[in-house]
Amino acid sequence: MGVGFLHGVLPQGLSRSYFISPTKIQVFTTDEVFFPLEIRKELEDELNVKFSVTITRDWDAILANTVASPAVDLIFLPSYWANTLAHQDLLLDIAQTRKQLQNRVASDFLSIKSTGAFHFFPFYWMKTGIQTSKHESFADFLKNKSESFLLLLADEDLLLKHFQLWKEQGLLDEVAQKKVLTLQLDQLNRDLPEEGAMEGPLTQESKELTTSFVSALLVWGAAIPVNSPNKELVLEILETLSSSERQERTLLQTPFNSAFSTVTANSIPLNRRADFIRDLRLKDTIILETKDQEAKNKLRNEFNLIL
Structure with a gap:
């Protein structure tokens, strides 16, 4: 085993990602409750990433870091902030590459968007x-x-x-x-x-x-700037973060209701689910x-x- 390792063959049981430095992902969020520390650490371990998180409600700072090239990778924000950024063609149409993410959102919240594209990924309402x-x-x-x-x-x-x-x-x-x-x-x-x-x-x-x-x-969620240098990895992060298992496990730790039609576990009260809005x-x-x-x-x- 030792000789093989010296010649570049990984010992059995070791993952190649163990030797790869984590990709740095820059995140802006208007409130820490949307992307708390414990969730960040879980995702860092699962996806071999390292988050650099800025918590700010400074619109000018968020706009500047969305316009920049390269831009911030991921933003958690209110729906109407995302609408304003989308009107300036600054946000990625998520459905173009990850239609399954759009399919997780209850139809009631798909109308809360700026254009026919899917620029804003609702999590909570x-x-x-x-x-x-x-x-x-x-x-x-x-x-x-x-x-x-x-x-x-x-x-x-x-x-x-x-x-x-x-x-x-x-x-x-x-x-x-x-x-x-x-x-x-x-x-x-x-x-x-x-x-x-x-x-x-x-x-x-x-x-x-x-x-x-x-x-x-009020509706809150995530958006990806068009100029994000790590779009595919951020889409993977959103897919992992919005999984039914994770959302059902963490929703009741927040004051919010879910915008996902897939969050229906018995542990989730009816008034915390997406269709309660009806x-x-x-x-x-x-x-x-x-x-x-x-x-x-x-x-x-x-x-x-x-x-």
Whole structure:
């Protein structure tokens, strides 16, 4: 065995990939919860890759690293961010080479895309609502001076849409009386504040949400820049990451619902599956289509809200 090894023949039981340096894959994600450390380490071991991950909600940074050549390899982001990049022809049509990935996505989410191509690979979705500690309507919460906190998702486009609609509805002065705080996606499992309201996932329709446009439908997933130097390997990563076995094992560790029609294990509650969206009322629900690149400036200048 020793002589064979010296002459370039691998000893029995050793994989050739053991001697190959892992391929470096550059990833941008708007939130770590989409691509957590434990998942990254699993994939690194399985696929002989090494991830370099940047967590940022800086639109300019993501755009610059998508336009660049070579570009970042993989991006996890909201659907409407991907739509904006796809409108500029910056994203790979995944279905051209991996049609089976598109087939994993429930048909309800295939319409949330920018063109006829499959540029955005949905993983998760959520219908949000603003829930109050006293189980009252949002309008009653605003009138209740004893409740002072309003926790909203730290998504500048959704925040801007909320404030614009509240201005149209004449609610802005009442909202201004509350202390507005922002909430990251990995904080959604926290308890409601005792004297306030919090935006978070709705597990069922609530009759208390009587104010129009309080709820939003949000979808998150992955996209591959056209200028990624490792497209085939990234497609393999997405295929591995989106497998039914892995998704069914990890979904309940997140606050999200699955966008995959293939995630149907008995361990997955019905309200966390893709087809649960068909049981929800989407009238007067905020659905963001494209990224407002001036959202942060508008929040600061028009509503005195600084992120």
